[in-house]
Amino acid sequence: MxxxxxxxxxxxxxxxxxxxxxxxxxxxxxxxxxxxxxxxxxxxxxxxxxxxxxxxxxxxxxxxxxxxxxxxxxxxxxxxxxxxxxxxxxxxxxxxxxxxxxxxxxxxxxxxxxxxxxxxxxxxxxxxxxxxxxxxxxxxxxxxxxxxxxxxxxxxxxxxxxxxxxxxxxxxxxxxINLERFEDAANLPRLHQYDDDKITLFTLGRLEQRKGVEYLLRAYALLQKDYPNQLRLVIAGDGPLREELQTLAKQLNLSNVEWLGYVTDLALPHLMASADIFCAPAIGQESFGYVIVEAMALGLPVVAAANAGYAGVLVNHPGNLAVPPRDPRAMAGAIASFIASPAARKKIGQANRQQAKNYxxxxxxxxxxxxxxxxxxxxxx
Structure with a gap:
């Protein structure tokens, strides 16, 4: 054919x-x-x-x-x-x-x-x-x-x-998704810079309005109050709002925030696999959710904004958490539930890796x- x-x-x-x-x-x-x-x-x-x-x-x-x-x-x-x-x-x-x-x-x-x-x-x-x-x-x-x-x-x-x-x-x-490259990365040891006692939150996406990174930063500000110096937020991606978002991070007095900019396809799986929780705060216009499925393939639990596309993926994968878009408090609460339970993170991550094979x-x-x-x-x- x-x-x-x-x-x-x-x-x-x-x-x-x-x-x-x-x-x-x-x-x-x-x-x-x-x-x-x-x-x-x-x-x-x-x-x-x-x-x-x-x-x-x-x-x-x-x-x-x-x-x-x-x-x-x-x-x-x-x-x-x-x-x-x-x-x-x-x-x-x-x-x-x-x-x-x-x-x-x-x-x-x-x-x-x-x-x-x-x-x-x-x-x-x-x-x-x-x-x-x-x-x-x-x-x-x-x-x-x-x-x-x-x-x-x-x-x-x-x-x-x-x-x-x-x-x-x-x-x-x-x-x-190209499942093999994510499965291979999931079996690698953590990158040394993330191999410590901090809980690493990871997000990936173009820094533009619909990706909702502003709301993740505000959720992270709430989490820092309860978990001082215990968390790290890694932001992969670049875009027109980068400077504005970095200014917001300073205004919120955020610490341990890493702005990686554009990450190559080759480096991305190992970076994501070195995290503990994947966060997807996009507010709308999402029809599917590649980043969610990729995070699942790496064995990460997912906290996502319940836009139509992300919610449609997560409804088939219970244990991961979907929260109302543009709601930093709800996102912070969902992330906190994973921070508090390493056992839940491991259990959901293992289920995610298995279910990602369907993609x-x-x-x-x-x-x-x-x-x-x-x-x-x-x-x-």
Missing amino acids: KIGFVFDDHMHRIGGIQVYIRGLYHYFESLGHEVVIFAGGSQFDNAKLAERIIPLGVSLPTYGSGSNTSLPICLESNRRLRELLEAENCDILHIQTLHSPTMGGRILANSKACHISTFHNRVDEPWKLQALRMVKYILPDFFRHVHGRIAGSQAAKETAQAIFGKQDEYTVIASG SWQVIGDQIMEFYKKTLAQTVQ
């Missing part, structure tokens, strides 16, 4: 959808399938990436779903797109939705392949949902050429049906391949 992924963003940026595409790309390739990615980012050197990418437009930076993204401007003619698609001759085109009319929509309109859509986004604001409904009505043809629909989570499914209508059926299939690319990839085959068989009938 030949599979083409269609992605309006580019593959040089770190993001959840890029992780999703790469994970499936390499898993399907390992099974002997031919795989290609149609994406934006023609201004970048795609030869440096490990995947075969056909760039179809310059990517313009923009902002969407509470995070940075990009929009491709594809100037290829429809005739040229049809020639390219015929030459590639994919059995499946797997488009990442929401897709734009500037590239993704045009590819579907000119393709004769079987089209699979995965809807990844969670939109919480009513006005944004209404705006997306208007786009659907203004440009209906760009959203019609789909034969099978996947939602990356129940939270994403709810958003998809709010935009496109409940008449469309979605199969919920979670995203996967390996082998498990997720096989589910998606089965969906491909089923949809393809129905399409050719």
